[in-house]
Amino acid sequence: xxxxxxxxxxxxxxxxxxxxxxxxxxxxxxxxxxxxxxxxxxxxxxxxxxxxxxxxxxxxxxxxxxxxxxxxxxxxxxxxxxxxxxxxxxxxxxxxxxxxxxxxxxxxxxxxxxxxxxxxxxxxxxxxxxxxxxxxxxxxxxxxxxxxxxxxxxxxxxx
Numbered sequence: 452x453x454x455x456x457x458x459x460x461x462x463x464x465x466x467x468x469x470x471x472x473x474x475x476x477x478x479x480x481x482x483x484x485x486x487x488x489x490x491x492x493x494x495x496x497x498x499x500x501x502x503x504x505x506x507x508x509x510x511x512x513x514x515x516x517x518x519x520x521x522x523x524x525x526x527x528x529x530x531x532x533x534x535x536x537x538x539x540x541x542x543x544x545x546x547x548x549x550x551x552x553x554x555x556x557x558x559x560x561x562x563x564x565x566x567x568x569x570x571x572x573x574x575x576x577x578x579x580x581x582x583x584x585x586x587x588x589x590x591x592x593x594x595x596x597x598x599x600x601x602x603x604x605x606x607x608x609x610x
């Protein structure tokens with residue numbers, strides 16, 4: 452599948468372009484007349500053109516989208532990841548930092564596969580790494596509390 456905005460080839464199951472993050476439209480959606488381009492739109496006109504692979508070939512289709520001129524925004528999963536991870540650091544501990552970390556990793560994988568807009572990549576990374584940091588901080592705090600409780604119990608048992 453080719454992007455209508457930048458011409459980059461993307462996987463057929465991608466929802467967004469890997470290069471410019473614009474939404475992609477499926478080939479089965481109503482083709483418009485004249486929606487095909489020259490097989491090599493970025494070629495040098497002084498170079499000889501190669502013959503088409505078969506008679507009537509008009510090049511890769513350009514998929515028209517009403518959203519092609521609008522920049523894609525971050526997905527809800529990326530935003531939720533960051534919010535949960537921040538809440539995990541501030542007040543809720545690992546109860547929200549672990550889900551924030553998981554959502555951040557899921558969103559980073561979806562962006563790499565071209566299934567989510569690239570605009571949410573920074574938010575997903577922040578959510579993922581803050582989730583890791585929150586989980587580690589609260590686990591270390593729980594370990595320190597357990598050690599101090601053990602030392603306090605041992606100190607009270609000495610006559």
